[in-house]
Amino acid sequence: MSFPLLTATAVLPALGAVATAAVPAARRTAAKWLALLVSLATLVLAVVVAVRFEPGGARYQLTETYEWIPAFGVRWELGVDGIGVALMLLTALLIPFIVLAGWHDADPLETRSKRWRPTQGFFALILMVEAMVILSFEATDVFLFYIFFEAMLIPMYFLIGGFGDRAHQGGEEAAATQRSYAAVKFLLYNLAGGLIMLAAVIGLYVAAGSFSLPDIVAARASGELEMGANTERLLFLGFFFAFAVKAPLWPLHTWLPNAMGEATAPVAVLITAVVDKVGTFAMLRFCLGLFPEASKWATPVVLVLALISIVYGALLAVGQRDIKRLVAYASISHFGFIILGIFVMTSQGQSGATLYMVNHGISTAALMLVAGFLISRRGSRLIADYGGVQKVAPVLAGTFLIGGLATLSLPGLAPFVSEFLVLVGAFARYPVVGIIATFGIVLAALYTLVLYQRTMTGPVKPELVKLPDLRVRELAVVAPLIALLIFLGVYPKPLTDLVNPAVRHTMSDVQEHDPEPEVEAAK
């Protein structure tokens, strides 16, 4: 038995979380540094995983299998394919920035009691979420995945409800109520999804007699496991519902704006850039892998919903008055793209979707974190309260603009590649869908540029004259992200090499082939 690398990658942050939580109340800064170091160490491990992973090799690599609850047929069964590695890397990469960006977000306003240690809790929860997210990217046992898929809700819930924006219109009281509303909404939506999935998980066990994804897929491929069409469809719906809530897909999206609006910017990034990815990832791995027929059966509906998400999210983003809610709706639109790419069942679409998950993570992180810095300076989330920032804080404005341009997927920045792949993939099979989705890029430009214009340009608002520019810590958060955006924009090959084989496998799972071009191009 070789060294359990995958387990280690997840256990490390978990232990880190415990350790951070244990730091005494007075030593707040120590806790922060501890959290940062742990997250960086996790990143190192994740990189090691990525290096040890051979794109050309077996579908699931670095696999580990231990018995856990034989009575339920549950095994601690981990393994990563290219997609898993990519998303694991994304997670491990973003957490340090999130920690760094949230450096002061959880400093207690006044010490309520000696035992009250919000800061330690904040960073411990973040690490806990990281551990669970990583595990859910690694788990190849459906039950194992489900456990962490569900369990990660709890720390997220406390992060949202416990640590809101300092800056809030209507005072601390209103903030608290809105926060807990958002947190409860988040939890109930996802819990409902999760519980319905639980029923499907049980059903899957009854139908397949195993929780091991590879086994089930193999059994289905070899035809020794027959699942009735209706059973498969019901189970698919059970799984898909949970993932659609998490992703989120229209019309199950309404929890996201509340959550992202009320949470602090780093937590908002954690939600949309990391946790929500589990949903789309799971669609790709579990829905398509376990229920290929049902997936195809559901494709039309899913595509329509995805299209609605794209356009609807973008339009609502245009209509927002609150910076963070705007970003949230933009994310909804982007998740529409991801889901679209997954379900058009073309390799361009699915590679695009996977890249999209990564790129959207980075770009949203960049935009949202800068927005967070801005908000923490002015103490307001309302777009109307800003204007002319560009004049007083050019660097902040510049980074914000780049983040925005990434959000509207400007060619040369990472998101463009993925978005275009998704569009091409969609167009190749369903031209109309492709064309409708293309409208998304115009709307994206609209809400991004409107946001930039209203906040950054024009005459400087009097109360902003003293606005300080980005500090070193903040620059250290944003600069690497932007560098990454540009790099992946001009040279995404490392990522695509990682993803392509995995996508090939998924395509073979659903037994789909890319549509052939009309004529063979003259070479």
Next chain:
Amino acid sequence: MSASAVHGLWTDLAAPAAEPIARIQAPTIEYAQLSPVLIVIGAAVLGILVEAFVPRRGRYHAQLFVSGVALAAGFAAVVALAVSGYATTGAGVAAEGAVAVDGPALFLQGVILLVGLVALFTFAERRLDPATHGNPVDSFAAQAASVPGSDSEKAAVKAGFTTTEVFPLLLFAVGGMMVFPAANDLLTLFIALEVFSLPLYLLCALARRKRLLSQEAAVKYFLLGAFASAFTLFGIALLYGYAGSVNYGRIAQVVEGTVQEVSPALAGTMGNDVLLLIGAALVTMGLLFKVGAVPFHMWTPDVYQGAPTPVTGFMASATKVAAFGALLRLLYVVLPGLRWDWRPVMWAVAAVTMVIGAIVAITQTDIKRLLAYSSIAHAGFILAGVIATRPEGISSVLFYLAAYSFVTVGAFAVVTLVRDAGGEATHLSKWAGLGRRSPLVAAVFAVFLLAFAGIPLTSGFAGKFAVFKAAAEGGAAPLVVVGVLSSAVAAFFYIRVIVLMFFSEPKPEGPTVAVPSPLTTTAIAVGAAVTVVLGVAPQYFLDLANSAGVFVR
């Protein structure tokens, strides 16, 4: 009426007496196999003697010692029996077939004993209330007979009386509960039922604070309990009439029609299924009342709220364990032949119980009532496992009961800690901001709530999964869906409490969290530990439940 049907009793009298009978053969009693029960009941009797002869000062400690030792010894005996194979291969019936000694019996007896032990600690807690007149006080009335607020009560308090009778009562209740799931004939069932019910009625009436509520709870519980047991008894009578015997195995044979030498009378009654069906329904109803299933649940909230919180904790956990044990045995041993008749009905009961329990809990404002309704919902979940009618059903229910009882006892133990001037502060509004005041207690309670809600990595999830899995395999998929939906609803109010504790500002005049003695601390710690262990590494206990999941016929 034919002469052959006439009973020997009369004819013998008519005949001239033979020479006096030299010897009668006494029934053989397997004392070893009955030892757990005997120990506990014996200790209870001893407790009464203690009350009679030990001076008042010494009673508390004496009682605590006796009960503690008895429960521990009982548990040891259970373990010994289980180890020596009575749970599996050596399973059999004892005491002339009155009591079964088999896996489920021993498993549940073990659970009941442990829960009883933990409950005992909460019973014995004397540091939560400030000492009055220099005498430490527990949560029980100084002198139950004295009228609340009267001079006699004040005098009793001044004299430092304490109702140490609670310990023997607890032991009697535990003893009865231990027999209940092991009962192998209807008579034993009925007696056990009464043996553990009557002490509970009394215990409910013994609260130190809020005595009117306590007495009201006792009256309601008593009257409704007696009412229910009357139905049970009638059911027993009818079953007896149908089968001509109260022995489980015998009845089962008759039900399945695999009985030899059918007497004409038996042939006559056997033909009449109405007796069987009504009788079965009535007995089942009695058990459903004890587990608090809709529509026999209405006593639960009132009694849980009014009873002294330690008693509530004990009732909520141990009673459920015992009652579900008896229900399992009844349905799996006596009435398997009737499966197609009772399954649909139980389906309906389970579904309604889950839904109503979850929905009504949403709008509760008192933590104890909230937990009461949640216990109703959980009864529904367990029923889903009961009707699986397959071995997994039994073992899953056993596991669920073990998991659930410890969560419950722990949760109520936490409730005893949150106090204000009027004793325990059970109104939810007073729990606001508890997480800010004393994060640890709030965190532990949050763990219990999450376990109730069935969040993964807690025992609640493992149990729920086991039960639903069994139900689904038993072909009760719709029931699983209902269960899942209602647990989604249920999640809402558990979350509400957590929100209250952590996300809302503490009120200035809010309650304080009393610093308990090691007793309650142990109780809570045990509860939390079991909750987490059964959640993270349930395998060993699942195996245990699996191996124990076979009834003896």
Next chain:
Amino acid sequence: MIALLIAAPLLGAAVLLCGGRRLDKAGHWIGTALAFVSFGLGAVLFAGLLGRGAEDRTLVQHLYSWVPVEGFQADVAFRLDQLSITFVLLITGVGSLIHVYSIGYMEHDERRRRFFGYLNLFLAAMLILVLADNYLLLYLGWEGVGLASYLLIGFWQHKPSAATAAKKAFLVNRVGDMGLSIAVMLMFTTFGTFAFTPVLDSVGAATSGAAAPVGEGTLTAIALMLLLAACGKSAQVPLQSWLGDAMEGPTPVSALIHAATMVTAGVYLIVRSGAIFDAAPDAQLVVTVVGAVTLIFGAIVGCAKDDIKKALAGSTMSQIGYMVLAAGLGPIGYAVAIMHLVTHGFFKAGLFLGAGSVMHGMNDEVDMRKYGGLRKYMPVTFVTFGLGYLAIIGFPGLSGFFSKDLIIEAAFAKGGVQGWILGTVTLVGAGITAYYMTRVMLMTFFGEERWRNLPAASPDAPDVEPAAGHGGVPHPHESPKVMTVPMIVLAFGSVFAGAFFGIGERFVHWLEPVTSFEHGHPPVSALTVTAATVTVMAIGVGLAWLHYGRRPVPVVAPRGSLLTRAARRDLYQDDFNHVVLVRGGEHLTRSLVYVDHTLVDGVVNGTAAGVGGLSSRMRRLQNGFARSYAVSMFGGTAVLVAATLLMRAV
């Protein structure tokens, strides 16, 4: 080598934008130097091409594989051939000159470093655009120039009007980009690739019957989508509205991006994809129509504007209309279009720089009605501007004359009714061009000095450009050398380029391998056409002189005729957009926000509330009466028994 061509300005952009304040001193020199470097490289490459035979003048440099995905290959590869090198020279050449000019023009702007950074970024993006070997990479450059234009139009971000203009430009372009991306997708689904050579070759093969035929419908669709893109970038009707507002940017920007290079990218796209258009005649017709309409539209707008830059913008529109029209004519037009593009690059850049110089001397006053008689104050500007003027109106012998004349001929040569219509349109266009340019000329450099007796510093020019320190009566003065030299150079270009290209169809033949030139046969002799053109031009000049040369020009614009007023408002196109798109969009989003909150969210909250209500209703059953509990038990038992019996019954 080709990569270096792009790398140079890219490096400049990176250095200047990330460099921070410490580069403020040297920033502009770095930028300019790198621009010249890439011009130098371009010249070398050009020489290299000249060295080769006419047929193998196509170099392809494959750098690396950009997006390798199953069945989808996008490479970063550059293609250098006659067409692209022409653009390279134009871009880097004019670009460098304008860098130099900007050194002077932006002297007093504290953000000059960033300005040069943006300019370099633009150069890089534009070079990528014209050098790309596949449509996706072209798309990259396409959006890159869009970004640069966005940044530069909104360079003075503190001016809300500038920010708005920038946003508008980007958005309108995005609409065009939609077309481009859909076109690329169509190519991918049709040919499985979108690199130039395979696509164009297979189109050719298909049409020539050498390969499996491609549905003409598909090709038409692709072509139209490309046209949409072109319309966006080149400000053709119906996506022309952004160009006028784009004049909010600093004048050098208007000269480089919105006159000489970027706006002509659409023409490049069409010419580059000639094969596709040739295979889709319907699409070609649409192209010509668009060109014709824009030609007239721009011209009319140009006649009415009093803002000198806006007038020039209108003219730009119209001139590009010429090019697009020509490009729509197919092989007879492609080369001609490019030729006009190049010459236009020279003289229009020159005109803008001239305008900039005028504004520089007039406190950034842009209203021509407040100019007048400036010729003696800024002679160099006057001369260079004048030469540009002569060139654009097509004064015989100057560059505009040659290129425009060829286009008109080609238009007639289209043959049939179409030919006549298009020809006439182009002729009329030439006339109007002459009219509005003369108008500009007269109002600016001739007539009485209207700026002397102004009420105050003009209101519409607040202290935006730091150059305008002092209000009050302006003191017109000649611009510094660093500004005038580029103007002179461009003037030279605008004088001689046409002749150099035109004589012996040198330019056309140079491009022939790429754009497959063929001689059109106009129904009337070329000489007649030329004569007609010159006459029309003369009429235009005359009219203008009648209107603005003879009688004094009122400082405050007269109400003017209906057409004038319409033209001042860009023929109400903006108003239409505002009412239909902006208002409509606002209403849509607002109502959607409402829907999201009440309906989508409402459903969920509604169910929650419903359950809650149910709960509180059920709660009442728990009424505290022990007897009612007993009733429920009794009833329950009854039901239980009944149900059990029923089970047996059924």
Next chain:
Amino acid sequence: MNPVNYLYLAALLFTIGATGVLVRRNAIVVFMCIELMLNACNLSLIAFSRMHGNLDGQIIAFFTMVVAAAEVVVGLAIIVSLFRTRHSASVDDARLMKL
């Protein structure tokens, strides 16, 4: 005489008792009604015992009497204490806890 008649009688008594529980307010009376139900059970037990010709039923009947006695002890204790606090034995007055 047909033993079934005893059963009818028992059922009748049982129902009377149950009805009494439902309709009477006084706790003592309610309790007495429950006793009546128990005795109805006894009657049926004995009748069955006679029918089947074995002693089980009669033995149960004895047990039931003991249980009933025990219930009386507990029940009366509780009811009396309630009465002394509230000066009313009506079960309907005891409804502090509801909803």
